[in-house]
Amino acid sequence: ADKPSYTIATDATYAPFDFQADNGEYRGIDLDLLKEISKSQGFTYTLKPMSFNAAVQALDAKQVDGVIAGMSITPERKAKFDFSDPYYDSGEVMAVGKNSKITSPKDLKGKTVALKTGTVAAEYGKSLQKKYGFKVKYFNDSNTMYNDVINGNSAACFEDYPVMAYGIKNGMDLKIVTKPVGGGQYGFAVNKGMNKALITSFNKGLKQARKDGTYKKVVDRYLSTKKTKLTADSKSSRTVWGLLKTNKAAFLSGFWMTIKLTVISIIFATILGICLGVMGVVPSRILRGVSSTIIYVFRGMPLMVLAFFIYIGIPNLTGDKIPAIVAGIIALTLNEGAYTGAFVKGGFKAVDKGQMEAARSLGLPYGKSMLRVIMPQGLRIMIPSFVNQFIITLKDTSILSVIGLFELTQTGTIIISRNMEGFKVWTIIALIYIVVITLLTWLSNWAERRTRI
Numbered sequence: 210a211d212k213p214s215y216t217i218a219t220d221a222t223y224a225p226f227d228f229q230a231d232n233g234e235y236r237g238i239d240l241d242l243l244k245e246i247s248k249s250q251g252f253t254y255t256l257k258p259m260s261f262n263a264a265v266q267a268l269d270a271k272q273v274d275g276v277i278a279g280m281s282i283t284p285e286r287k288a289k290f291d292f293s294d295p296y297y298d299s300g301e302v303m304a305v306g307k308n309s310k311i312t313s314p315k316d317l318k319g320k321t322v323a324l325k326t327g328t329v330a331a332e333y334g335k336s337l338q339k340k341y342g343f344k345v346k347y348f349n350d351s352n353t354m355y356n357d358v359i360n361g362n363s364a365a366c367f368e369d370y371p372v373m374a375y376g377i378k379n380g381m382d383l384k385i386v387t388k389p390v391g392g393g394q395y396g397f398a399v400n401k402g403m404n405k406a407l408i409t410s411f412n413k414g415l416k417q418a419r420k421d422g423t424y425k426k427v428v429d430r431y432l433s434t435k436k437t438k439l440t441a442d443s444k445s446s447r448t449v450w451g452l453l454k455t456n457k458a459a460f461l462s463g464f465w466m467t468i469k470l471t472v473i474s475i476i477f478a479t480i481l482g483i484c485l486g487v488m489g490v491v492p493s494r495i496l497r498g499v500s501s502t503i504i505y506v507f508r509g510m511p512l513m514v515l516a517f518f519i520y521i522g523i524p525n526l527t528g529d530k531i532p533a534i535v536a537g538i539i540a541l542t543l544n545e546g547a548y549t550g551a552f553v554k555g556g557f558k559a560v561d562k563g564q565m566e567a568a569r570s571l572g573l574p575y576g577k578s579m580l581r582v583i584m585p586q587g588l589r590i591m592i593p594s595f596v597n598q599f600i601i602t603l604k605d606t607s608i609l610s611v612i613g614l615f616e617l618t619q620t621g622t623i624i625i626s627r628n629m630e631g632f633k634v635w636t637i638i639a640l641i642y643i644v645v646i647t648l649l650t651w652l653s654n655w656a657e658r659r660t661r662i
């Protein structure tokens with residue numbers, strides 16, 4: 210019989226539990242364990258790395274079958290999800306910059322504390338906020354949160370002890386100043402009452418792995434004292450050129466994802482926008498109303514909200530999965546299409562009224578006058594707006610990293626979580642965007658020249 214197959218979400222950057230190794234493979238205690246267990250229990254799976262918060266939401270929306278992400282078993286989560294037996298002990302600590310004078314939450318008055326959205330550590334930090342009078346700031350991934358503290362923008366952060374200790378041991382410029390509290394444990398989660406088989410296999414496999422030494426082997430791979438630095442690139446690759454070379458595969462695939470999202474969305478958004486624009490100037494009041502409403506709604510909604518709504522919200526209601534890339538393209542199309550619709554409508558309106566009257570008085574029907582007389586003139590006026598919108602679409606793809614799409618921006622985050630070369634990696638990413646935008650602009654200028662009369 211075919212092996213059962215599952216989709217499992219994980220945290221893209223949560224070493225030593227989940228992280229991307231230099232070769233692009235996702236590794237860590239969670240993922241190595243999962244692999245061993247799947248082998249011993251005979252199931253297969255596709256891994257979906259994303260932010261922790263998105264992973265939990267994707268599970269809740271049934272976009273994935275399970276989450277393994279150093280996820281703490283809490284009473285609130287147990288109400289929603291079924292957890293495996295615990296496989297690792299954790300607790301919350303506070304960390305500050307290596308040379309910081311802060312030694313306890315008491316020193317945080319008036320300062321800013323960095324937290325990671327949707328985590329137990331964030332909840333813990335938040336629970337101390339009133340008492341100690343600090344401000345909070347949220348991040349989607351641990352590494353960006355650490356960097357905010359390292360750079361001195363935030364005074365401290367709260368994080369799970371094993372993760373924080375591992376990062377520091379691997380050279381992160383932070384120090385832990387409190388004892389672990391909370392004492393939570395990590396478990397593998399599936400939706401309540403669904404996927405009983407998966408949880409049963411996981412538990413069986415975990416038990417076996419503990420018995421036959423696999424569990425210890427996996428943990429030691431990352432935490433034994435003589436371990437090699439799995440998350441760090443070698444020294445030789447620390448120049449911009451070296452970073453580009455070592456991470457070539459990651460940059461390229463992020464680049465392609467960005468291009469794919471941009472091109473497909475531009476095509477759909479342009480079609481949608483022109484339809485909306487035409488509908489916005491026809492005599493029918495109903496069509497004009499529909500056009501205005503669509504533009505109003507989708508132009509008014511932040512792209513990130515729209516992406517979450519389509520990827521998490523709709524499946525949550527209907528129970529049908531939508532692949533992230535499809536959700537991303539729909540979100541971009543609606544958002545950029547609404548903007549396009551607005552300027553297309555404006556462009557048609559800007560064509561002199563007399564043109565339509567003249568065409569009609571020559572006996573052309575409305576549709577033909579529109580197509581032959583108004584549209585060609587209107588569209589020409591709009592070319593600069595189109596170019597503008599294409600560039601905005603390209604840049605907006607970066608927002609789709611929130612639903613777990615590995616476009617350029619998300620690629621940068623992941624590479625930095627591995628090598629901590631924030632400046633160089635963001636420089637590379639910025640340059641790639643500039644290069645693509647330049648190409649896009651040239652292409653548009655060329656098109657503009659060709660359509661000129």
Ligand SMILES: NC(=O)CC[C@H](N)C(=O)O
Nearest residue numbers: 220261279280281328329
């Ligand atoms: N991957 C994570 O950030 C998990 C954080 C924490 N253990 C939680 O479950 O909330």
